[in-house]
Amino acid sequence: MSSFITMESIQHSYNKEVVLKNVNLAIPEGQLFGLLGPSGSGKTTLVKMMIGLLTPSNGIIHIENEQMPSFHQMQKIGYMAQSDALYNELTARENLLFFASLYKIPKKLRKQRITEAASLVNLTEHLDKTLEKFSGGMKRRMSLAIALLHHPKVLILDEPTVGIDPVLRASIWEELRNKQKQGTTIIVTTHVMDEAEKCDNLALLRDGYVIAQGSPDDLKAKSETQSLEHAFLHFGGGSHANSSNH
Amino acid sequence: MRIQAIIKRIIRQFLRDKRSIALMMIAPLLVMTLLWLVLDIEDYTPAIAVTDIPEPMQGALEEQGATILEVDAHRAGTLLENDDADAYLSFENNQPELTMEGSKPTATSAVQNAVSSAVKQLNPNAPDLDVSFLHGSSDLNLFDNTGSVLIGFFVFFFVFIIGGVSFLRERTQGTLERLLATPLRRWEIVIGYLLGFGIFIIIQSIIIAAFSIYVLDIYMAGSFVSVLLMAFLLAMTALSLGTLLSAYAKNEFQMIQFIPIIIVPQVFFSGVFPIESVEWISAIGQIMPLTYGAEALKEIMIRGGGLAEVSGDIGVLIGFSAAFIILNIIALKRHRTL
Numbered sequence: 100m101s102s103f104i105t106m107e108s109i110q111h112s113y114n115k116e117v118v119l120k121n122v123n124l125a126i127p128e129g130q131l132f133g134l135l136g137p138s139g140s141g142k143t144t145l146v147k148m149m150i151g152l153l154t155p156s157n158g159i160i161h162i163e164n165e166q167m168p169s170f171h172q173m174q175k176i177g178y179m180a181q182s183d184a185l186y187n188e189l190t191a192r193e194n195l196l197f198f199a200s201l202y203k204i205p206k207k208l209r210k211q212r213i214t215e216a217a218s219l220v221n222l223t224e225h226l227d228k229t230l231e232k233f234s235g236g237m238k239r240r241m242s243l244a245i246a247l248l249h250h251p252k253v254l255i256l257d258e259p260t261v262g263i264d265p266v267l268r269a270s271i272w273e274e275l276r277n278k279q280k281q282g283t284t285i286i287v288t289t290h291v292m293d294e295a296e297k298c299d300n301l302a303l304l305r306d307g308y309v310i311a312q313g314s315p316d317d318l319k320a321k322s323e324t325q326s327l328e329h330a331f332l333h334f335g336g337g338s339h340a341n342s343s344n345h
Numbered sequence: 346m347r348i349q350a351i352i353k354r355i356i357r358q359f360l361r362d363k364r365s366i367a368l369m370m371i372a373p374l375l376v377m378t379l380l381w382l383v384l385d386i387e388d389y390t391p392a393i394a395v396t397d398i399p400e401p402m403q404g405a406l407e408e409q410g411a412t413i414l415e416v417d418a419h420r421a422g423t424l425l426e427n428d429d430a431d432a433y434l435s436f437e438n439n440q441p442e443l444t445m446e447g448s449k450p451t452a453t454s455a456v457q458n459a460v461s462s463a464v465k466q467l468n469p470n471a472p473d474l475d476v477s478f479l480h481g482s483s484d485l486n487l488f489d490n491t492g493s494v495l496i497g498f499f500v501f502f503f504v505f506i507i508g509g510v511s512f513l514r515e516r517t518q519g520t521l522e523r524l525l526a527t528p529l530r531r532w533e534i535v536i537g538y539l540l541g542f543g544i545f546i547i548i549q550s551i552i553i554a555a556f557s558i559y560v561l562d563i564y565m566a567g568s569f570v571s572v573l574l575m576a577f578l579l580a581m582t583a584l585s586l587g588t589l590l591s592a593y594a595k596n597e598f599q600m601i602q603f604i605p606i607i608i609v610p611q612v613f614f615s616g617v618f619p620i621e622s623v624e625w626i627s628a629i630g631q632i633m634p635l636t637y638g639a640e641a642l643k644e645i646m647i648r649g650g651g652l653a654e655v656s657g658d659i660g661v662l663i664g665f666s667a668a669f670i671i672l673n674i675i676a677l678k679r680h681r682t683l
Contacts, residue, residue, distance in 0.1 A: 150526045154682045168683040170528040178526045184519035186354065188361045193354070200350030201527040229361075 103128035103284050104149065104253070109158035111144055118144050119155070120307040126286065126300075131279050134288040135295040135331070136304030142288040143181060145304070146257045149286065150178045162253065174202065177251030181258045183238040185230050191217065191241055192226045195248060202249035216244040219274060236263050243271065247278070254278060254285045260294065272297055292327045303331055310334040347529055351537025352544075355511075359545060369507050369545060373499040373553050380495060381561045384488035391455040394421040394430040398441075405463035406434075411456070432456040480648045481564060489564035493646040494616050494639040496557055500550060500576045501583040501635055502608055508542050509587030509600050516680075517596060525681040532674050535588065539670070542584055550576035566649030572642065575655065578662040579638035585669035586634070592676040611635035616643060637661045 102125035109122040119141045126132045134142045147153040148160055151168030160167040162176075185194055195213045204212055217223045220240035230238060239262070246254060254275070260268045272294075275285055287298065295301055296315050303311045303318070311318055311334040315327055322333035359365065392412040395403065407413055414430055424430040425444065431452040433444040443460060445453050481489070515521040524534060554572045557563045565572075590607065594600040614620065614630030616639045621627060630636040641655035652659070 151683060152522065152525055152681050168681070170530075170683070173526065173528045176526070178523070180519055180523055180526075182519050184523035186358060186520060187518075188358045189354070193357060197350055197354045198527070200353075201347055201524070201529055203346060 102126055103130075103163060104286070105161045106145070106148070107159050107161075109145070109148065109155045109160065111141075111148070111153070111155045111157075118307050122158070122307075122309050124302055124309065124312070126284065128284050129279065129282055130299045131275060131285045131287070131297070133295045133298030133301045134286065134304055135290065135292075135301050135327070136288075137290055139306075140304040141307045142290075142304055143257055146255055146286070146288060149253075150176055150255055174249075175252040177246035177249065177254045179242045179246040179254075179256040179259055181261070183242050185238060185241055185245075187230045190227050190229050191222055191233075191244075194230065194241065195226075195245060198245045199248055204249055212248055212250075216248045219247060220244045221270070236267050239263055240267070240271075243274070252283065254283055256285070256287045258288055258290070260289070260291070268294075292331070295327055301327075303334055305331075305335050347533050348537045348540065351534065352541040355538065355541030356544060359511075359542075365507055366545075369503050369549050370552055373503055373549070374556050376499060377492075377495070377553065377557055377561060380492070381488055381563075384491065385486060385561070389451050389455040391431045391452055391459055392429070393456060393459070394424050394433045396421060396433075396435045398434055398436050401467055402441075402463060405466045406459055408466070409459040409462045411459040432460075434460070480566070485564055485647070488561075490647070491617050492557060492561075492563040493642040496553055496563075496572075496576060497579050497635060497638040497642050498612055498615065500546075500553060500580045501611070501638065502604075504542075504546055504549070504580040504583040505587040505608060506600075506604075507587075508538070508584040509591040509594075509603070510597055511542075512538060512588040513591035513594055513597065513600050516591070521680060525677075531677040531681065534677065535670055535673050538588055539581065539584060543581065546580040546584065547573075547577060550580060563646070565646050567645035567651065571645045571650075571652050571655075574652070575638055575641045575645065575658075578659060578666070579634065582634045582638070582662050582665045582669070585666045585673065589669045589673040589676060592673070592679070615639040634662060634665045637665075 104124070104126040106122055106124040109119050110117070111119040122141075122145065124145075134145060136142050144153065148155055148167065149162070151170075151173045154168060162169075162172045165172050186197070189197070192213060195216060196209065199209045199212060213226075214223070217226050220243050222237065222240055222244060225233070225237065230241065233241065239259070243256075243259065246256065256275075260271055263271070275287070279285055287294075289295055298315065300314050301312065301318060302309045311321070311330070313321065318327065318330045318334075319325065322330040324330045324333055388410070390410055390412055392414060393406060394414045394416050395406075396416065396418050403413055414424065416424065418435065421430070421433040421435070425433055425446050428446060428448075431446050431449070435442050435444075443456075445456060447453060478485075515524075521534075525531075550573050554569065554576055558565045558569065558572070586607070590603050591600055594603070611633045612635070614626070614633055615635045620630070637658040641658035644650040644655050644658075648654075
């Protein structure tokens with residue numbers, strides 16, 4: 100199977116502390132792929148490698164057969180960080196305009212793309228407000244709009260629904276499904292089990308290892324459990340399982 | 346095009362931050378004005394207590410502008426003690442004796458000047474010395490002398506803080522990482538920052554220089570444009586240094602901690618205090634950007650030098666900026682290796 104994103108024997112350490120031990124992942128094109136794991140399991144580090152911010156200490160990452168980091172691929176990635184990285188002094192439109200220029204969206208298209216991205220996340224009425232007046236949920240949506248702005252082939256979202264109310268969460272997932280139908284490959288990190296259920300395929304991360312991989316149903320079947328949470332416990336096995344989850 | 350986007354964004358952001366604009370544009374004027382009030386003082390009038398001094402001597406002293414208080418020896422002691430007189434002049438057996446109050450250098454030298462001029466005036470045989478000035482004039486006071494250096498200092502200080510903190514905030518609020526997740530090149534960020542703030546720096550330089558020269562009437566022998574150019578170069582050095590050092594600060598507080606370590610020492614070695622006589626101390630100043638900016642500003646404003654005379658300083662400042670810019674581009678590798 101030819102895969103869109105491949106990660107081969109990835110190891111990484113920060114100041115001698117090993118955060119990723121031996122990660123192998125293959126993500127096919129057009130999938131909605133979930134990275135599930137508790138905080139500190141190495142999800143964000145993996146994400147930073149995929150978007151080209153971080154070069155692993157060992158191992159190779161390819162996107163579309165091109166080794167990362169590569170500016171060429173970075174142009175095709177839409178990224179939503181875990182914390183909202185926005186300019187609060189500027190209006191929503193100005194934020195979008197700025198990132199549109201960074202991705203070199205042609206001037207003629209910019210206006211249209213901004214209107215489109217804003218309506219996708221329901222922020223059309225608020226485009227000319229400065230972000231200081233935005234609520235946390237609105238800022239989250241704003242970050243998603245920026246990630247969608249340049250019609251990326253890959254969307255990489257780090258905990259996109261943290262701190263977001265259920266209605267909004269549902270609408271964000273719906274939007275992701277729509278994008279997927281249009282052929283976008285989507286990678287989402289989460290530590291919420293019921294969100295993980297919505298992914299086509301999952302990698303369960305724990306302490307820098309991928310402890311299991313497969314579709315949610317596969318994982319439940321293989322572990323002979325009823326829920327992903329129990330599956331996680333099963334694969335995580337070991338001594339800490341009882342203390343960290345219940 | 347990406348650089349343009351960064352420049353535009355910085356201008357928009359800065360224009361909405363009224364307080365920072367005030368800090369950059371108005372605070373230096375306020376501080377310069379206060380300094381002017383403190384340093385631009387008229388000649389000090391010394392008060393001299395006297396007992397039984399010859400009539401011509403007293404007349405000569407009064408002509409020199411000293412205030413004469415005729416008292417007895419006992420009263421003179423009290424006057425000196427209470428700081429109501431700066432010196433006490435008495436004649437013991439026709440031998441003049443001068444006692445200084447001594448705690449204020451300005452008063453002491455004013456008394457010395459008055460007395461020695463008076464003595465010279467009374468001695469018709471003393472040669473009349475004609476003093477002329479190659480640079481400056483006899484009324485070049487402390488403000489004129491140090492003001493040129495201080496213009497450089499304030500430009501440096503305020504730009505360092507504002508530039509450094511904004512670049513730091515880019516990191517702490519996560520936008521630097523977000524920027525680096527786009528295909529933006531590392532050098533584009535650094536150059537974009539320099540150009541974006543460069544526009545405000547030019548305005549700031551014009552305001553500070555024009556205010557000092559035309560409103561506070563600081564001594565100015567050279568051309569205004571040359572002063573502007575030096576202020577601008579100095580500010581660019583401060584901006585590139587500030588943005589570079591912000592990489593080594595975790596938060597705004599740690600950025601402020603650079604002030605006593607990086608900024609304040611530069612004042613000591615930049616020519617506000619006379620250090621020319623000790624070579625190894627001057628050598629320390631040679632590694633500090635402000636030294637070169639201050640030297641050039643002094644050359645232009647007091648000696649009336651043109652840009653040719655300060656070309657060495659211009660070269661060094663450009664060199665400092667270039668080095669800081671390159672180091673900053675390298676320092677950004679910590680956030681993205683590519």
